[in-house]
Each structure stands twice: as structure tokens, then as C-alpha cells.
Amino acid sequence: MDSGDELSGYGVDDEVSYGSSGEKRKRPYFRHSPDQIQVLETQIKFWFQNRRTQFKTQQEKVENETLKEESERLGTENRMLREAVANPYCSNCLGIALTPEEQSRQQFYHTMLRQNLILHNDYQRLRDMMALRRAPGFGF
Secondary structure (H helix, E strand, O other), rough: HHHHOOOOOOOOOOEEOOOOOOOOEEOOOOOOOOHHHHHHHHHHHHHHHHHHHHHHHHHHHHHHHHHHHHHHHHHHHHHHHHHHOOOOOOOOOOOOOOOOHHHHHHHHHHHHHHHHHHHHHHHHHHHHHHHHOOOOOOOO
């Protein structure tokens, strides 16, 4: 009894393949030797290892591209900041740029001007109201 007859009831050698004309043919049962199995296992192991390596390489390429873009953006920003420090002119009004102390002083000055304007408007409104009250014929 050969090994094909022993396993015929288990469907091992019952695999069907189709020929070029479409007729069914039974494929012969083929048993791999232990050496062949070991070679196949090694091939499969290397296939998966290569697949993982390819995937990691693709991920690294994407990450490298992202990092390159960020590096270029930061380099451009760095050059712009260096130029701004080298040329102390305000890009909005083309005037001389102020130091932080001067900026805070100027900000305080503008705040005081706004408050003065508000107080002046309140004073005008109250003065006008008092003038109307004192006017003859107001009813008091």
C-alpha cells in the first residue's frame, strides 16, 4: 500500500484541477520531504520578513518626506525671522520697529488716549444734559 492509498479517504488526493479544455482531472498527491518542508518554511519566513521590511521602508519614506517639508518650512521661517531682526522696520507701516519697552510705552499711551476720549465724550454728554435742565421752560 502506498501513501496515496492510505489518505484517499481523507480527501487529500481528491484535489481537482481543470485542464485547458475544461475537463476535471485529479491531481496526484504529492508529499514533501522534511528538507523540502524546511526550505518552504524558510522561504515563507523570509517572504514575511521582506514584506515587513518593505512596509517599514515605505513608512520611513513617507515620514522622511513629511520631515523634509517641515524642515524647509522651518528654514524659510528662520530666514524670515533673521531678516526681521537684521532690518528693524515695521512691515505694516514701514516705520522703524520699536523695542518691547517702547512698544509697551506706546501701547500705554494709546490706551490713555482712548480713555481720555471716552471721558471727554461722557463730560460732553453730561454738560449737555445739565444745560438742558437749566434751560428756561424745562418745567422745574
